[in-house]
Amino acid sequence: MIRIGIFGYGNLGRGVETAIKKNDDMELVAVFTRRNPEDLKIETKGVNVYQADTIKSFKDKIDVLIICGGSRTDLPVQTPELAKYFNVVDSFDTHAHVSEHFQNVDKSAREAGKVGVISTGWDPGMFSINRAIMESILPNGSTYTFWGKGISQGHSDAIRRVEGVLDARQYTIPVEEALESVRSGENPYLTTRQKHKRECYVVVKEGADKARIENEIKNMPDYFSDYDTVVNFISAEELKKNHSKMPHGGFVIRSGETSEGVKHVIEYSLKLDSNPEFTGSILVAYARGAYRLNARGEAGCKTVFDFAPRDISPVDYSELLKHTL
Amino acid sequence: MIRIGIFGYGNLGRGVETAIKKNDDMELVAVFTRRNPEDLKIETKGVNVYQADTIKSFKDKIDVLIICGGSRTDLPVQTPELAKYFNVVDSFDTHAHVSEHFQNVDKSAREAGKVGVISTGWDPGMFSINRAIMESILPNGSTYTFWGKGISQGHSDAIRRVEGVLDARQYTIPVEEALESVRSGENPYLTTRQKHKRECYVVVKEGADKARIENEIKNMPDYFSDYDTVVNFISAEELKKNHSKMPHGGFVIRSGETSEGVKHVIEYSLKLDSNPEFTGSILVAYARGAYRLNARGEAGCKTVFDFAPRDISPVDYSELLKHTL
Numbered sequence: 001m002i003r004i005g006i007f008g009y010g011n012l013g014r015g016v017e018t019a020i021k022k023n024d025d026m027e028l029v030a031v032f033t034r035r036n037p038e039d040l041k042i043e044t045k046g047v048n049v050y051q052a053d054t055i056k057s058f059k060d061k062i063d064v065l066i067i068c069g070g071s072r073t074d075l076p077v078q079t080p081e082l083a084k085y086f087n088v089v090d091s092f093d094t095h096a097h098v099s100e101h102f103q104n105v106d107k108s109a110r111e112a113g114k115v116g117v118i119s120t121g122w123d124p125g126m127f128s129i130n131r132a133i134m135e136s137i138l139p140n141g142s143t144y145t146f147w148g149k150g151i152s153q154g155h156s157d158a159i160r161r162v163e164g165v166l167d168a169r170q171y172t173i174p175v176e177e178a179l180e181s182v183r184s185g186e187n188p189y190l191t192t193r194q195k196h197k198r199e200c201y202v203v204v205k206e207g208a209d210k211a212r213i214e215n216e217i218k219n220m221p222d223y224f225s226d227y228d229t230v231v232n233f234i235s236a237e238e239l240k241k242n243h244s245k246m247p248h249g250g251f252v253i254r255s256g257e258t259s260e261g262v263k264h265v266i267e268y269s270l271k272l273d274s275n276p277e278f279t280g281s282i283l284v285a286y287a288r289g290a291y292r293l294n295a296r297g298e299a300g301c302k303t304v305f306d307f308a309p310r311d312i313s314p315v316d317y318s319e320l321l322k323h324t325l
Numbered sequence: 326m327i328r329i330g331i332f333g334y335g336n337l338g339r340g341v342e343t344a345i346k347k348n349d350d351m352e353l354v355a356v357f358t359r360r361n362p363e364d365l366k367i368e369t370k371g372v373n374v375y376q377a378d379t380i381k382s383f384k385d386k387i388d389v390l391i392i393c394g395g396s397r398t399d400l401p402v403q404t405p406e407l408a409k410y411f412n413v414v415d416s417f418d419t420h421a422h423v424s425e426h427f428q429n430v431d432k433s434a435r436e437a438g439k440v441g442v443i444s445t446g447w448d449p450g451m452f453s454i455n456r457a458i459m460e461s462i463l464p465n466g467s468t469y470t471f472w473g474k475g476i477s478q479g480h481s482d483a484i485r486r487v488e489g490v491l492d493a494r495q496y497t498i499p500v501e502e503a504l505e506s507v508r509s510g511e512n513p514y515l516t517t518r519q520k521h522k523r524e525c526y527v528v529v530k531e532g533a534d535k536a537r538i539e540n541e542i543k544n545m546p547d548y549f550s551d552y553d554t555v556v557n558f559i560s561a562e563e564l565k566k567n568h569s570k571m572p573h574g575g576f577v578i579r580s581g582e583t584s585e586g587v588k589h590v591i592e593y594s595l596k597l598d599s600n601p602e603f604t605g606s607i608l609v610a611y612a613r614g615a616y617r618l619n620a621r622g623e624a625g626c627k628t629v630f631d632f633a634p635r636d637i638s639p640v641d642y643s644e645l646l647k648h649t650l
Binding site: 119138263270271280281304309315318324 | 451591
């Protein structure tokens with residue numbers, strides 16, 4: 001059994017906990033939180049919650065620690081620090097700082113003889129694997145990534161900061177015509193506006209100026225001004241009833257030619273009822289991978305690009321040959 | 326530059342040759358044939374064609390040999406034999422004999438200190454990778470594979486053996502309703518007939534009994550009797566004009582739950598203008614992989630399950646982190 005620890009128990013931490021139950025070769029041994037452990041009620045019976053700063057004493061009791069913090073402030077500090085004591089897996093997704101994060105984790109993990117897997121999940125993660133393989137097998141072509149339909153936490157938060165807004169959910173939605181054009185192999189040039197649209201469900205204070213709020217949202221730089229945005233004002237009850245889930249998904253499509261006029265289209269897509277549960281499932285598979293790589297003597301920072309399918313599979317190689325190849 | 330040899334110059338050999346041109350880190354150094362080399366005209370200028378049995382003298386001139394024979398009689402002999410002298414890649418696809426082929430290639434390659442990659446292409450190959458990864462990240466679910474729309478060589482050949490038939494092409498086509506049901510996450514049980522249908526284009530001798538031929542095709546065991554089959558009689562000209570290309574494709578879909586009622590659907594699909602050119606492109610990417618694994622000291626039989634994305638990518642790891650992750 002691979003002994004797993006969860007560091008941070010928000011939506012993603014709960015997703016990881018759920019995923020561990022579906023994997024017979026893993027067991028959850030401890031959950032760590034910066035909150036008061038007594039305030040936390042976890043799903044798994046018989047597993048304790050500990051204060052985050054006690055974690056070093058678990059050095060010999062945990063094979064892989066899955067770090068479920070946020071990319072902005074948590075992971076840049078936590079992953080390099082915890083890689084000094086544990087094999088770790090995180091879902092760092094701030095694209096602009098990946099190289100820096102890689103270097104920091106690599107240094108700690110190498111010195112400790114541990115494996116630190118960063119930027120795992122579905123994007124970065126599964127989408128990255130697919131982009132890399134598609135581009136290797138079809139070097140002459142173009143790759144397109146579309147996200148959604150799904151909730152964007154960052155965009156939902158941005159709407160909540162508008163004066164008069166009580167709560168909000170924002171869906172990122174791929175533009176169907178753009179998807180179809182890419183799938184047809186037309187290799188189109190697509191602007192930001194042509195690729196995705198944004199749909200907002202907004203709850204406002206009584207008597208708030210809806211026209212002003214809608215205008216502020218639609219013209220918000222970086223977040224909305226480059227997109228076609230639809231703003232729907234709804235009640236708090238409606239928001240809770242119809243928009244409290246965390247669906248997501250997306251598409252990676254590569255189209256290209258192997259010779260003049262001979263086209264090929266490769267497509268990978270995800271349709272997810274729960275972003276954190278699916279992401280958690282991926283982190284758990286790469287925890288298995290981290291454990292195996294470390295067991296065969298590897299150390300340092302790794303990404304999904306470093307793992308062969310057999311490294312993350314729960315199935316024996318001979319069975320993979322018989323039933324999966 | 327990775328020096329590539331092509332062993333066997335049929336449709337797939339030509340596909341490999343085409344693919345090498347799209348990869349800047351590779352060069353074609355020789356083509357080997359069992360036919361008279363002088364009868365063969367290849368695309369690449371300045372590259373010679375040699376008689377197959379002279380190949381051992383190229384031991385130090387070729388880094389990876391891509392073997393483009395058939396799975397029934399060629400590859401079971403050629404791949405283990407040639408792995409004694411070269412890193413090799415093949416596209417062996419006879420499912421029932423994969424384990425045996427693996428053992429044979431493994432023995433030769435290990436003894437010679439070479440890497441032998443078997444069963445590369447899109448199925449087995451890309452579809453296998455996707456099945457393995459999907460099942461690792463979503464262990465509780467069902468995987469479905471659909472093929473087509475595309476020409477099946479085996480089924481086309483079977484029709485040609487019917488008395489009175491001059492030529493034929495058979496398209497395997499996924500049943501749209503089945504695809505939609507799988508995509509919806511319904512997790513359906515599907516019979517052979519419910520998954521694929523077969524569409525045949527048949528040229529017959531003048532005065533042939535079309536009703537008898539249609540009946541014989543539709544009731545042919547193993548090939549057609551378990552499917553809904555449509556038989557279209559056309560002229561030789563029409564066959565040549567409309568059905569002389571080699572398109573193919575297919576879908577791998579996994580649907581499953583991470584917790585009660587929380588569903589996820591993962592889909593990988595290919596739409597290919599030319600089956601041999603696309604397959605050739607994949608063989609070339611895994612030739613790069615074979616070269617790299619061997620360069621770092623590995624030997625023995627490998628499959629797509631053994632290669633991490635970075636092993637087959639033409640792009641530097643630091644660039645992958647920056648632009649592909």
